Amino acid sequence: MTANTLTIDAARTALRKREMTAVELTETCIAAMNTGDALNAFVHKTPEIALEQARAADARLAAGDAPDLCGIPLGIKDLFCTKGVPSQAASNILAGFKPEYESTVTSKLFDAGAVMLGKLNMDEFAMGSSNETSCYGDAINPWKIDDRNLTPGGSSGGSAAAVAADLCLAATGTDTGGSIRQPAAFTGIVGIKPTYGRVSRWGTIAYASSLDQAGPMTKSVRDAAIFLQAMSGHDAKDSTSAELAVPDFEAALTGDIRGKKIGIPREYRMDGMPAQIEALWAKGTDMLRDAGATIVDITLPHTKYALPAYYVIAPAEASSNLARYDGVRYGHRARLDAGDGIVDMYEKTRAEGFGKEVQRRVMVGTYVLSAGFYDAYYNRARRVRTLIKRDFDTVFADGVDAILTPATPSAAFGLGEMKSADPVQMYLNDVFTITVNLAGLPGISVPVGLDASGLPLGLQLIGRPWEEGDLLNHAYVLERAAGFVAKPAKWW
Amino acid sequence: MSIDIETARKVAHLARIRVADDDLPALAGELSNILTFMEQLNEVDVDGIEPMASVTPMRLRRRADVVTEGEMAESILKNAPDAREGFFAVPKVVE
Numbered sequence: 105m106t107a108n109t110l111t112i113d114a115a116r117t118a119l120r121k122r123e124m125t126a127v128e129l130t131e132t133c134i135a136a137m138n139t140g141d142a143l144n145a146f147v148h149k150t151p152e153i154a155l156e157q158a159r160a161a162d163a164r165l166a167a168g169d170a171p172d173l174c175g176i177p178l179g180i181k182d183l184f185c186t187k188g189v190p191s192q193a194a195s196n197i198l199a200g201f202k203p204e205y206e207s208t209v210t211s212k213l214f215d216a217g218a219v220m221l222g223k224l225n226m227d228e229f230a231m232g233s234s235n236e237t238s239c240y241g242d243a244i245n246p247w248k249i250d251d252r253n254l255t256p257g258g259s260s261g262g263s264a265a266a267v268a269a270d271l272c273l274a275a276t277g278t279d280t281g282g283s284i285r286q287p288a289a290f291t292g293i294v295g296i297k298p299t300y301g302r303v304s305r306w307g308t309i310a311y312a313s314s315l316d317q318a319g320p321m322t323k324s325v326r327d328a329a330i331f332l333q334a335m336s337g338h339d340a341k342d343s344t345s346a347e348l349a350v351p352d353f354e355a356a357l358t359g360d361i362r363g364k365k366i367g368i369p370r371e372y373r374m375d376g377m378p379a380q381i382e383a384l385w386a387k388g389t390d391m392l393r394d395a396g397a398t399i400v401d402i403t404l405p406h407t408k409y410a411l412p413a414y415y416v417i418a419p420a421e422a423s424s425n426l427a428r429y430d431g432v433r434y435g436h437r438a439r440l441d442a443g444d445g446i447v448d449m450y451e452k453t454r455a456e457g458f459g460k461e462v463q464r465r466v467m468v469g470t471y472v473l474s475a476g477f478y479d480a481y482y483n484r485a486r487r488v489r490t491l492i493k494r495d496f497d498t499v500f501a502d503g504v505d506a507i508l509t510p511a512t513p514s515a516a517f518g519l520g521e522m523k524s525a526d527p528v529q530m531y532l533n534d535v536f537t538i539t540v541n542l543a544g545l546p547g548i549s550v551p552v553g554l555d556a557s558g559l560p561l562g563l564q565l566i567g568r569p570w571e572e573g574d575l576l577n578h579a580y581v582l583e584r585a586a587g588f589v590a591k592p593a594k595w596w
Numbered sequence: 597m598s599i600d601i602e603t604a605r606k607v608a609h610l611a612r613i614r615v616a617d618d619d620l621p622a623l624a625g626e627l628s629n630i631l632t633f634m635e636q637l638n639e640v641d642v643d644g645i646e647p648m649a650s651v652t653p654m655r656l657r658r659r660a661d662v663v664t665e666g667e668m669a670e671s672i673l674k675n676a677p678d679a680r681e682g683f684f685a686v687p688k689v690v691e
Binding site: 200299344415432444464470544 | 607611612613615623626635649652671674675677686687
């Protein structure tokens with residue numbers, strides 16, 4: 105076993121005991137990253153920065169000033185602005201963009217001593233569920249069952265592939281409709297989307313601002329607690345960042361959920377749901393019951409309207425957020441013909457710079473916000489969103505502590521298999537995760553088993569707002585009961 | 597809701613994305629499908645329900661109306677595709 109396979113928890117102990125140095129750990133991860141090119145997970149490597157940060161971490165460790173992430177090598181999703189390092193949201197429209205500033209999330213991680221190995225592949229502007237809309241090409245799932253390449257999920261597909269393949273100890277992800285939890289489930293790792301407002305969005309390239317939250321993707325629930333702690337907290341630069349104290353998430357992992365009430369939402373039992381997903385869900389329910397929790401059936405009546413509401417609200421926000429990519433201030437500008445005016449410049453630049461799915465969502469958003477349709481689509485979707493949140497409020501008011509659901513409607517599918525499908529078919533991947541973003545709640549995906557073909561499957565736990573600690577504790581119990589230890593066989 | 601070719605052309609222009617004439621029928625079809633999917637929302641009774649403005653019940657904070665940062669023109673222009681003499685450069689805007 106080499107050090108790149110360690111959890112954050114195990115590496116933290118080894119570093120503090122000086123059983124290895126941060127430089128040694130980082131060199132091992134750089135080697136793993138360099139042998140992992142077939143996965144197309146890391147798209148901009150930063151080994152020099154990593155080694156410099158590792159040397160600084162070793163100095164802090166030697167001085168006895170070592171926060172939890174001190175010397176821990178991480179991958180950073182390409183959506184986070186990192187100073188002087190390409191940050192292009194996997195889009196050609198940000199080709200060549202090197203931010204002059206550091207995102208709040210990466211600043212906090214670096215202040216805590218973390219090491220950045222490089223930037224990770226993703227769907228363009230986080231719009232996708234398979235990492236197939238990236239300007240860098242598909243990221244590939246390290247899990248394989250035949251000669252096909254499978255998707256690691258999306259949009260945080262590079263993050264998921266890198267963590268599952270042990271190219272790094274953990275990675276940042278972002279989640280607007282399931283982009284942390286779905287790829288985590290497809291690759292057998294843990295991913296948590298915190299409560300909206302827990303993590304600052306400043307310096308994270310925006311997709312849909314009322315839904316976007318960053319979070320960790322890790323090899324264990326404990327690692328998720330440690331990592332989330334370091335990312336969280338109020339930030340004056342993000343007006344939606346919550347002015348709330350961040351509790352000690354790791355201390356919440358008591359493993360005791362006796363007397364807790366777990367809700368099983370009947371609307372998540374979809375028509376045509378694969379029997380394996382149903383069985384996994386029942387198994388997870390039994391695990392929590394065996395741990396002393398009370399299981400109750402609950403109803404979230406507006407669940408079926410979450411997807412259509414999301415696909416009004418998210419494109420509407422995206423069309424507004426992505427208006428800034430105009431070829432003037434940063435990134436790509438189209439080559440212009442003689443006589444072209446400024447509107448030609450905008451239109452050609454955006455046609456060349458945005459991929460098909462991004463163009464589609466920007467245009468859908470433009471349409472639903474346009475005069476005459478604003479009330480019929482956008483305001484109606486926002487009203488439905490109020491009802492979706494109210495469903496959860498009611499359940500929590502009735503004393504439910506956490507909600508257990510499948511994380512995804514299937515295991516990872518083959519890259520290219522959905523290419524010819526209607527875009528709406530791809531959107532269905534997020535059917536279990538999207539309600540959580542609309543309601544602003546914390547949600548976590550935990551690997552619980554393998555399907556008949558040997559691919560990982562995950563379950564999702566949804567928690568009360570601001571109670572990530574309690575949510576992580578439920579996930580910790582599920583993780584221990586499931587005892588998921590499978591790893592993809594190395595082929596890359 | 598069915599989107600015709602003229603509407604698709606108008607939406608593309610509003611979004612400032614150049615779409616070739618040959619691609620407009622396919623675009624109109626895709627947009628129509630997505631909008632049909634959204635029409636499920638019409639089944640929901642939303643009478644008296646407020647559109648959500650903020651998912652967490654918090655008031656947006658205000659700050660003092662003072663300059664907090666500035667004097668960084670070089671930094672701001674550094675990533676511009678075309679910057680000249682301390683300004684962003686664009687094609688002629690005013691005839």
